[in-house]
Amino acid sequence: xxxxxxxxxxxxxxxxxxxxxxxxxxxxxxxxxxxxxxxxxxxxxxxxxxxxxxxxxxxxxxxxxxxxxxxxxxxxxxxxxxxxxxxxxxxxxxxxxxxxxxxxxxxxxxxxxxxxxxxxxxxxxxxxxxxxxxxxxxxxxxxxxxxxxxxxxxxxxxxxxxxxxxxxxxxxxxxxxxxxxxxxxxxxxxxxxxxxxxxxxxxxxxxxxxxxxxxxxxxxxxxxxxxxxxxxxxxxxxxxxxxxxxxxxxxxxxxxxxxxxxxxxxxxxxxxxxxxxxxxxxxxxxxxxxxxxxxxxxxxxxxxxxxxxxxxxxxxxxxxxxxxxxxxxxxxxxxxxxxxxxxxxxxxxxxxxxxxxxxxxxxxxxxxxxxxxxxxxxxxxxxxxxxxxxxxxxxxxxxxxxxxxxxxxxxxxxxxxxxxxxxxxxxxxxxxxxxxxxxxxxxxxxxxxxxxxxxxxxxxx
Amino acid sequence: xxxxxxxxxxxxxxxxxxxxxxxxxxxxxxxxxxxxxxxxxxxxxxxxxxxxxxxxxxxxxxxxxxxxxxxxxxxxxxxxxxxxxxxxxxxxxxxxxxxxxxxxxxxxxxxxxxxxxxxxxxxxxxxxxxxxxxxxxxxxxxxxxxxxxxxxxxxxxxxxxxxxxxxxxxxxxxxxxxxxxxxxxxxxxxxxxxxxxxxxxxxxxxxxxxxxxxxxxxxxxxxxxxxxxxxxxxxxxxxxxxxxxxxxxxxxxxxxxxxxxxxxxxxxxxxxxxxxxxxxxxxxxxxxxxxxxxxxxxxxxxxxxxxxxxxxxxxxxxxxxxxxxxxxxxxxxxxxxxxxxxxxxxxxxxxxxxxxxxxxxxxxxxxxxxxxxxxxxxxxxxxxxxxxxxxxxxxxxxxxxxxxxxxxxxxxxxxxxxxxxxxxxxxxxxxxxxxxxxxxxxxxxxxxxxxxxxxxxxxxxxxxxxxxxxxxxxxxxxxxxxxxxxxxxxxxxxxxxxxxxxxxxxxxxxxxx
Numbered sequence: 001x002x003x004x005x006x007x008x009x010x011x012x013x014x015x016x017x018x019x020x021x022x023x024x025x026x027x028x029x030x031x032x033x034x035x036x037x038x039x040x041x042x043x044x045x046x047x048x049x050x051x052x053x054x055x056x057x058x059x060x061x062x063x064x065x066x067x068x069x070x071x072x073x074x075x076x077x078x079x080x081x082x083x084x085x086x087x088x089x090x091x092x093x094x095x096x097x098x099x100x101x102x103x104x105x106x107x108x109x110x111x112x113x114x115x116x117x118x119x120x121x122x123x124x125x126x127x128x129x130x131x132x133x134x135x136x137x138x139x140x141x142x143x144x145x146x147x148x149x150x151x152x153x154x155x156x157x158x159x160x161x162x163x164x165x166x167x168x169x170x171x172x173x174x175x176x177x178x179x180x181x182x183x184x185x186x187x188x189x190x191x192x193x194x195x196x197x198x199x200x201x202x203x204x205x206x207x208x209x210x211x212x213x214x215x216x217x218x219x220x221x222x223x224x225x226x227x228x229x230x231x232x233x234x235x236x237x238x239x240x241x242x243x244x245x246x247x248x249x250x251x252x253x254x255x256x257x258x259x260x261x262x263x264x265x266x267x268x269x270x271x272x273x274x275x276x277x278x279x280x281x282x283x284x285x286x287x288x289x290x291x292x293x294x295x296x297x298x299x300x301x302x303x304x305x306x307x308x309x310x311x312x313x314x315x316x317x318x319x320x321x322x323x324x325x326x327x328x329x330x331x332x333x334x335x336x337x338x339x340x341x342x343x344x345x346x347x348x349x350x351x352x353x354x355x356x357x358x359x360x361x362x363x364x365x366x367x368x369x370x371x372x373x374x375x376x377x378x379x380x381x382x383x384x385x386x387x388x389x390x391x392x393x394x395x396x397x398x399x400x401x402x403x404x405x406x407x408x409x410x411x412x413x414x415x416x417x418x419x420x421x422x423x424x425x426x427x428x429x430x431x432x433x434x435x436x437x438x439x440x441x442x443x444x445x446x447x448x449x450x451x452x453x454x455x456x457x458x459x460x461x
Numbered sequence: 462x463x464x465x466x467x468x469x470x471x472x473x474x475x476x477x478x479x480x481x482x483x484x485x486x487x488x489x490x491x492x493x494x495x496x497x498x499x500x501x502x503x504x505x506x507x508x509x510x511x512x513x514x515x516x517x518x519x520x521x522x523x524x525x526x527x528x529x530x531x532x533x534x535x536x537x538x539x540x541x542x543x544x545x546x547x548x549x550x551x552x553x554x555x556x557x558x559x560x561x562x563x564x565x566x567x568x569x570x571x572x573x574x575x576x577x578x579x580x581x582x583x584x585x586x587x588x589x590x591x592x593x594x595x596x597x598x599x600x601x602x603x604x605x606x607x608x609x610x611x612x613x614x615x616x617x618x619x620x621x622x623x624x625x626x627x628x629x630x631x632x633x634x635x636x637x638x639x640x641x642x643x644x645x646x647x648x649x650x651x652x653x654x655x656x657x658x659x660x661x662x663x664x665x666x667x668x669x670x671x672x673x674x675x676x677x678x679x680x681x682x683x684x685x686x687x688x689x690x691x692x693x694x695x696x697x698x699x700x701x702x703x704x705x706x707x708x709x710x711x712x713x714x715x716x717x718x719x720x721x722x723x724x725x726x727x728x729x730x731x732x733x734x735x736x737x738x739x740x741x742x743x744x745x746x747x748x749x750x751x752x753x754x755x756x757x758x759x760x761x762x763x764x765x766x767x768x769x770x771x772x773x774x775x776x777x778x779x780x781x782x783x784x785x786x787x788x789x790x791x792x793x794x795x796x797x798x799x800x801x802x803x804x805x806x807x808x809x810x811x812x813x814x815x816x817x818x819x820x821x822x823x824x825x826x827x828x829x830x831x832x833x834x835x836x837x838x839x840x841x842x843x844x845x846x847x848x849x850x851x852x853x854x855x856x857x858x859x860x861x862x863x864x865x866x867x868x869x870x871x872x873x874x875x876x877x878x879x880x881x882x883x884x885x886x887x888x889x890x891x892x893x894x895x896x897x898x899x900x901x902x903x904x905x906x907x908x909x910x911x912x913x914x915x916x917x918x919x920x921x922x923x924x925x926x927x928x929x930x931x932x933x934x935x936x937x938x939x940x941x942x943x944x945x946x947x948x949x950x951x952x953x954x955x956x957x958x959x960x961x962x963x964x965x966x967x968x969x970x971x972x973x974x
Binding site for chain 1: 462463464465466467468471472474475493494495496497498499501502503505506509510511512513514517518520521522523526537544555556557559560561587588589591862932962963966969970971
């Protein structure tokens with residue numbers, strides 16, 4: 001392969017498999033504990049949710065379909081009346097603190113004015129109604145969360161500049177970890193810097209608290225998260241608040257926070273993998289004029305700890321077909337682990353929002369002397385499969401539609417959706433990422449060469 | 462608008478895609494937004510399919526909304542034709558294209574000019590029919606299309622096969638135990654001296670469809686799909702069909718009697734003798750199927766009078782109700798189906814076999830009914846299995862909607878005489894498990910419940926700070942104990958007396974498998 005000097009971006013036909021963006025309700029309803037998500041759409045969307053979310057759907061989820069019938073489509077029924085009936089039913093059944101309507105392709109096409117109806121109904125039933133238009137006409141998979149968080153950003157309270165954050169300070173209490181005293185910028189000694197840093201992106205609460213404590217080590221206190229565990233705990237936003245994303249698919253949210261809420265965006269690589277986490281922390285520290293401490297040692301300790309996994313994947317090649325927008329960060333981390341990335345497919349590439357991550361990817365390639373991968377936006381799965389048949393990567397990170405057929409054609413695969421649901425952020429979870437990535441390569445062990453071939457069947461065509 | 466948490470039957474286009482991808486060398490192109498091609502994921506996962514699912518989306522995005530599809534669908538169809546050379550491309554409407562009211566027929570006509578493949582639009586309305594009705598309709602449409610063409614082109618052979626033969630109609634991907642049922646159904650007529658002429662749509666080439674009418678009769682194992690094709694063939698070509706499902710001993714016997722009757726229409730003329738299968742049925746019932754003996758044995762005696770609730774598609778729910786009530790002496794308190802379009806037949810089937818009949822597509826209604834009845838076992842779909850989990854009642858899965866577990870690699874037909882054995886197992890195990898659970902509760906419960914971490918303390922205990930104490934609650938239960946243990950070991954090794962959240966993460970980072 002020839003190595004280009006800069007990252008090459010290409011754009012294909014957009015015939016690729018991904019999840020419909022309404023799937024974001026699956027993790028958002030779990031994150032925001034007092035929410036309810038009605039998905040306004042047809043049977044098709046309901047069926048998708050039911051199948052995609054398999055097991056969670058049976059655990060009394062706080063989401064449901066507001067299923068449109070023929071009368072709704074042909075406007076024989078009044079949208080507002082219908083939605084009111086549904087919301088009252090939800091209020092009586094579950095009494096949530098917030099109702100988040102998920103608009104779908106259908107509501108777009110019939111031009112149902114969800115944003116117009118919501119404020120009226122909100123007054124009527126006394127529960128906040130947020131509208132997120134997470135539809136497949138505009139977005140892919142994880143971008144659903146982006147639309148929901150952008151809508152929620154409007155609901156965050158206004159940040160008052162002289163607010164003392166007393167309550168939060170008390171909650172956090174004093175920390176037991178030694179902080180360096182040469183921090184000139186902190187005036188309170190071992191007290192935390194009052195930084196007004198809000199992180200955005202939905203993470204499992206244990207991962208969020210891990211990232212909080214990573215920053216706490218640098219004596220930066222995180223003043224809030226978007227989304228918060230409860231709707232009424234949304235962080236204050238406004239001038240003087242710094243915001244930083246933890247996921248690569250949050251462009252709209254970032255834009256909304258900057259333009260509409262006048263926050264300052266910290267453009268950092270994403271805290272995925274020990275290298276990403278370190279770069280993320282360093283960037284945040286630099287914004288607050290703090291000299292990061294102990295990061296290098298910490299990072300090298302993590303690398304040491306995952307050495308056994310790295311040995312499995314060093315020198316192996318990987319191909320991302322692209323369906324969840326985590327691909328750039330995942331590829332950067334894989335390269336740092338010594339893998340060779342053939343292609344990074346990605347549904348949508350926001351080069352401004354991901355600028356720092358792209359730069360880190362480039363630097364990582366230089367550092368590891370790896371060829372710069374092609375970045376293919378809106379990929380064409382058919383072409384990708386042809387390319388994979390030619391290149392024969394050791395590993396394809398791809399959707400379930402292609403996983404079994406590729407395995408049957410002797411290409412090891414890892415199901416990409418798992419990365420969206422697994423805990424992959426922060427230093428502590430580097431092991432978990434590699435646990436996933438190496439699983440197909442470790443399977444069969446390689447200790448018994450004769451047995452490997454049994455599970456493999458080559459198919460012609 | 463209605464508030465729905467779950468649904469039994471999928472949307473119409475799923476039915477069309479199931480038929481299209483069951484035939485060999487047929488490609489479906491959906492007119493749908495990004496993410497609606499979830500069928501490929503389902504099929505690849507459930508069937509553990511080795512091949513790429515022959516379904517592509519012609520993606521509807523903003524540009525299509527603004528300017529219409531224009532050439533997009535047409536170029537996608539002709540592109541697929543070149544890439545994969547399918548015999549037929551089925552242009553599949555979805556709920557989105559229904560609203561856009563684009564003229565699919567027009568696209569199809571234009572694409573036919575460029576494409577070597579045949580192209581037809583699936584004639585299904587998303588808002589009027591569900592998955593099952595759509596699959597039925599699409600199958601009939603394809604059969605009709607190819608038979609009409611064969612007739613026009615004079616490529617048509619109406620003569621009956623020399624030996625008696627049958628078609629099997631309605632074996633689909635990913636259907637509930639369809640693959641195993643199909644094998645069993647091939648064997649059963651084989652033992653009666655009946656050859657299988659064709660199995661549609663599963664694995665059949667379209668060019669062979671013209672020979673469908675050569676069979677002596679059609680069988681429709683599942684009433685939900687294939688019935689329309691069978692009635693079409695009866696009307697146009699005078700082919701008789703059997704729509705009895707051979708699930709359970711009495712249904713199997715009934716099925717064979719009907720086969721005998723149909724064969725004897727022609728047998729005296731073509732074979733020179735009449736056929737009689739009485740002895741065959743008797744032998745199978747006595748020696749091949751264990752179900753008849755099982756229902757006499759003491760095991761089954763213990764089940765007598767126990768209550769069960771049944772729910773599923775019309776075919777399976779009715780057949781299982783018949784087996785429970787008629788063959789095992791179990792009391793069916795409630796039998797129900799979500800196939801609203803086949804209610805008449807369902808009622809007729811379960812008449813007098815159950816206390817109440819429940820016809821609904823609303824799973825909460827089914828759940829409430831089951832909770833009210835409190836049966837000893839449920840026989841239903843995956844949804845009922847979860848209802849059962851919540852209220853502690855065992856459930857045997859007998860019908861779609863299904864889960865990966867319902868696609869076992871082992872041989873598990875529901876039809877025919879081997880099917881009766883499988884069903885006996887399923888029923889017996891469901892009840893038996895319930896009994897085991899119950900008796901162990903009577904005798905003081907399982908001793909495996911609530912194992913806490915073994916205390917590691919030799920001198921001093923390790924304390925958990927309140928935050929750290931609450932942290933493991935966020936971790937899935939099955940790894941909680943392990944994490945607690947690892948953390949405490951780590952704390953001991955490092956002489957830490959109190960576990961804080963930071964200690965927990967430090968332990969996580971250090972822990973190597």
